[in-house]
Amino acid sequence: MRASRLVSILLLLQARGRMTARALADEFEVSIRTIYRDIDDLSASGVPVYADRGRDGGFQLLDGYTTRLTGMTPAEAESLFLSGLEGPAAALGLAESTAAARRKLLAALPSARRADASRVAARFHLDPVDWYRTASDLAFLPQLAAAVWGAERIRIRYESWSGIADRTLAPLGLVLKAGTWYLVAIGSSVPRTYRVDAIRALEATGERFERPTDFDLAVHWAASVRAFEASLYHGTARIRLSPLGMDRLSVLAAAAIAMARATASAPDAMGWVDAEIPIESTDHAARELLKLGTEVEVLEPVALRDAMRGIADALAARYGG
The missing domain is CATH 2.30.30 (SH3 type barrels.)
Incomplete structure (x- = not known):
């Protein structure tokens, strides 16, 4: 464990340049005293690492020094092939570079590990596009x-x-x-x-x-995702759900599913429960709740209940003949 941390400290300093003891301690979740001991051991082993004191100080490697550590554990090598990012890499214009990097990585691995790494890449694939959707226009x-x-x-x-x-x-x-x-x-x-x-x-x-x-x-x-999700909802609605309605909650947004399950009351004699869901607007909430059909009843607010009644009346008039 400690030997692995020493190697990781060396690679971090090589990749990022100067780093403070606090930053290194936070990175590896150890004490600052432990980092000082690790730096002393690296220096004693011949690694040209030195410290700059002061407010902007920190540890860094001697200019021009690089390590040629190429050893990778089987899990590390396989994880690189598990990334499955060919699609996004191609969209970014990096398809050829990604393929070349994979070839070089395979060549650098011990022969006993090449088959394992190739097998991981062949058996796991990432497809980030949702069902029934095509990829967006990414010309730019x-x-x-x-x-x-x-x-x-x-x-x-x-x-x-x-x-x-x-x-x-x-x-x-x-x-x-x-x-x-x-x-x-x-x-x-x-x-x-x-x-x-x-x-x-x-x-x-x-x-x-x-x-x-x-x-x-x-x-x-x-932070942006949290703020965006919080800004979407401007109120809550109280609803009743049948047992089938509870089973079909997955058709609603994730926030509605989570709140409905968290606030669901004990089932009544017919198995229906009272619950609350967040809503963006009356119109949007009505459209969303229609996905549950007759397995949901809006109790509050009155405006949403009226909107659901209006839609039901319009449907009845359209199909009544």
């Missing part, structure tokens, strides 16, 4: 990836729910979620999210920008 994705890598400003024509607008952006990262690609970029102020398939035109400006040093794409995305 390779250009966006190049702009992200090169920290280059772009001009786009973007179509949103409010119309089409021209914007100049500093692209910070790309995210693939549920089969849809999103661009995270700064316009005039804070980072915002743009669907890649809603971009109608793109032009590279040739102008570089400085990435915010404290920007973390994964942290930003997680």
